[in-house]
Amino acid sequence: MANFTVRLKKSKSQSAGVEDKMSSIKIRTKRLDGNTQIRTLITHPMENGRNKDEQGNFIPAHHIQELWIEHNKIKVIRCNIAGSISKNPYFDFLLKGGEVGDIVTVSWIDNLGKSDSKKYIIKK
């Protein structure tokens, strides 16, 4: 029985870890004077193609090319991004209005064709 509970705990923690790895995007919102501040933090290496590894070879460019945000499925902002944005990029934007319970979606695509998106429901 003791073994069983230990196993359960392990599997729980593992699954939580996997969930964290699944999405590269963190979203937080804040209501400010009737507007909504959307803050995003994306896990991404943002290599600009000019850095060298230990053997002296260039690390190929790998950076987010485009980022866009949807508010209730309507695209409200689109950004083109170069490799000269910092590693694990942070952005924040101010949305006019926005109600508690609205859905905000943040998506990105990088120069290798990888992409990710995440939904977030505006809280109080």
Next chain:
Amino acid sequence: MLKSRRKFITHLLSLGGYSLTFASGILHSSLANAQWLQQRFSLSNYDETILHLFNGAELINNHNKIKFHRLPYIAENGASVPIKITSTLKNVTKIYILVEKNPHPLSAEFFLSPAMEPQVSARLKMAQTSKVVTIIEADGKFYRKVKKVKVAIGGCGG
């Protein structure tokens, strides 16, 4: 290449997902503009970039309706320089961020819909001490603001 059957299948599925999104046109802009994008982001000269972006349009200098926040005079680490731009201009449609002496000066461009307030913040990489330039397009006019940032340790290059 792929170790397990399960991985292989998930890859197949994700590929299918990509093609679906392409077909439905959600990512239309990024596909159509990929080449064009690469060109404007790979320009290595500041003046060239400005010419390419604005085609000789007049840039109204140091407009006091644009404000920088968080951008330091001396950045300790060029790998992550915070910048926040706010503006009191109306009908802002585009915001550009450029770093004059970076290998590729154009860092980011933001296309704002009317549902957004003109406020944007990000973190930049800076190779060396340089001017940070932001250009805002509002009502078809371009407004520019410049600030010099000293960098103690460069963020680009190995």
